[in-house]
Amino acid sequence: MSIRVWDYLAEYAAERPDLLDAVETVFASGQLVLGASVRGFETEFAAYHGVDHCVGVDNGTNAIRLGLQALGIGPGDEVITVSNTAAPTVVAIDSTGATPVFTDVRADDFLMDTAQVAAAITDRTRCLLPVHLYGQCVDMAPLRRLAERHGLAILEDCAQAHGARRHGTVAGSTGDAAAFSFYPTKVLGAYGDGGATITSDASVARRLRRLRYYGMEDRYYTLETPAHNSRLDEVQAEILRRRLRRLDRYIDGRRAVARRYADGLADTGLVLPRTAEGNEHVYYVYVVRHPRRDTIIERLRAHDIHLNISYPWPVHTMSGFAHLGYRPGSLPVTEALAAEIFSLPMYPSLSPERQDRVVHAVREVLSTL
Ligand SMILES: *Cc1c(COP(=O)(O)O)cnc(C)c1O
Numbered sequence: 001m002s003i004r005v006w007d008y009l010a011e012y013a014a015e016r017p018d019l020l021d022a023v024e025t026v027f028a029s030g031q032l033v034l035g036a037s038v039r040g041f042e043t044e045f046a047a048y049h050g051v052d053h054c055v056g057v058d059n060g061t062n063a064i065r066l067g068l069q070a071l072g073i074g075p076g077d078e079v080i081t082v083s084n085t086a087a088p089t090v091v092a093i094d095s096t097g098a099t100p101v102f103t104d105v106r107a108d109d110f111l112m113d114t115a116q117v118a119a120a121i122t123d124r125t126r127c128l129l130p131v132h133l134y135g136q137c138v139d140m141a142p143l144r145r146l147a148e149r150h151g152l153a154i155l156e157d158c159a160q161a162h163g164a165r166r167h168g169t170v171a172g173s174t175g176d177a178a179a180f181s182f183y184p185t186k187v188l189g190a191y192g193d194g195g196a197t198i199t200s201d202a203s204v205a206r207r208l209r210r211l212r213y214y215g216m217e218d219r220y221y222t223l224e225t226p227a228h229n230s231r232l233d234e235v236q237a238e239i240l241r242r243r244l245r246r247l248d249r250y251i252d253g254r255r256a257v258a259r260r261y262a263d264g265l266a267d268t269g270l271v272l273p274r275t276a277e278g279n280e281h282v283y284y285v286y287v288v289r290h291p292r293r294d295t296i297i298e299r300l301r302a303h304d305i306h307l308n309i310s311y312p313w314p315v316h317t318m319s320g321f322a323h324l325g326y327r328p329g330s331l332p333v334t335e336a337l338a339a340e341i342f343s344l345p346m347y348p349s350l351s352p353e354r355q356d357r358v359v360h361a362v363r364e365v366l367s368t369l
Pocket of ligand 1: 059131193
């Protein structure tokens with residue numbers, strides 16, 4: 001039987017009664033858009049992070065885009081982020097009219113190299129946008145110091161880091177705002193699309209609520225600046241409420257899978273994920289590194305094991321961002337990683353038996369390289 005890099009069907013079988021009850025709850029509620037489930041989820045998701053406001057939106061890309069706009073970022077501004085991320089991080093910045101500026105990542109944990117950020121700041125820089133990549137947090141302390149010194153906003157991209165902590169502080173609770181995706185594969189996933197932006201700044205929250213709803217105030221129907229429709233769907237919100245209560249259990253399940261990989265693959269020459277000092281990793285993806293990556297992936301396919309690469313093309317090398325003017329070689333660590341990284345199957349309901357099959361197959365392939 002084939003093993004995919006992500007699979008939700010075992011989890012669905014276990015949660016089916018609760019999920020179908022969530023659907024029934026919304027269908028029978030009498031309010032299908034921006035009703036009790038969106039409000040309830042927003043309250044509970046804000047509380048999980050210890051922040052004052054959460055605004056549910058239709059996906060993670062819009063959570064970033066509207067987050068930036070609510071922070072006042074737009075044309076002419078520069079936003080410092082990384083190229084070693086999912087393309088939507090950069091698509092969202094670009095869609096506001098602002099210019100993405102890239103820093104390289106660290107070779108050991110693949111996270112933003114915060115030591116390079118100061119050199120990237122210009123008089124047009126308005127925002128720092130760290131990505132808590134693969135499930136662990138960027139060190140926010142140096143970014144906060146720079147933000148204070150230069151008067152910059154911070155938006156955290158938490159799409160891969162629900163529940164991740166650094167020195168006990170949960171991802172998304174230290175920036176001026178933080179954006180989440182609930183795409184199904186994420187650590188907290190919906191059964192379809194969803195996203196949210198959280199903040200403790202009441203005026204940012206108010207702008208977010210307008211931005212997701214044509215530019216209107218929910219109650220008074222005044223419209224000053226026209227905006228799009230980016231509402232979170234009521235059914236997805238109710239499903240997310242149910243699943244939020246189990247988030248810490250999903251994280252425990254991912255950590256158990258990570259421990260079994262670490263035990264089974266310790267002495268193989270594969271470079272395994274490194275958790276930065278002070279971090280509590282949630283393993284959105286389990287990214288390993290090997291110079292013969294493409295051969296390994298091809299041979300594992302013969303074992304019916306299907307792997308993924310997050311991400312094979314650094315964003316600054318994509319033709320859609322050629323106008324930013326980066327050349328091959330401009331971000332050496334990011335470019336070297338892209339040629340060597342791949343992700344092993346990772347999801348909380350991955351059974352030990354299936355995982356053993358992956359470990360045995362990887363060991364066998366590596367021993368015959
Ligand atoms: C998934 C993801 C997004 C985009 O989320 P969508 O819900 O797919 O729009 C943005 N940033 C990162 C880092 C992601 O992993």
